[in-house]
Amino acid sequence: MNTTFSSLVLASAIALSAIAGGAAADTGTAGAGASMANLKPRQGISLDVGSKRAVGYFLADSRICNLTLLVADRMDEGSTEVPAATRLQFEVAAGSDVRVDTSEGKALAFGCATDAKSMRVNTLDQLAAYSPIR
Secondary structure, three states: OOHHHHHHHHHHHHHHHHHHHHHOEEEEEOOOOOEEEEEOOOOOEEEEEOOEEEEEEEEEEOOEEEEEEEEEEOOOOOOOOOOOOEEEEEEEEOOOEEEEEOOOOEEEEEEEOOOOOOEEEEEEEOOOOOOOOO
16 A cells, blocks of 8 residues: 555544544543553554554454554644554454553553454553663
8 A cells, every 4th residue: 555545544534533533442542550541343443653643443253353443643733744554453252352562661562352243442551662872
């Protein structure tokens, strides 16, 4: 997928998330401790995780939650430049989870319910984070 298309998809997802209001779960900015949200299939989510923005949804397929996330740098207020997004896709087995870590000490944990009809989303502070030695 080219960068321009990815950027358009991310911008569209962010806009849809903002327009959907009550239909989108938004856990806001991950701060000290953790926050949590529960998702239903096809329900959009928009998350701030450190300097990153993640938008996504999942589809239920028998015993699997098919999770799709678009992750990019957060847009600055008033900026017209849309940051390039990276698309991540995960097949999360019912009763299992997947975790996406950032280099800033933040993480997202997505847990698929045992019936695969909902997902639990937690924003977490990691105990350790990568930091290059200078």
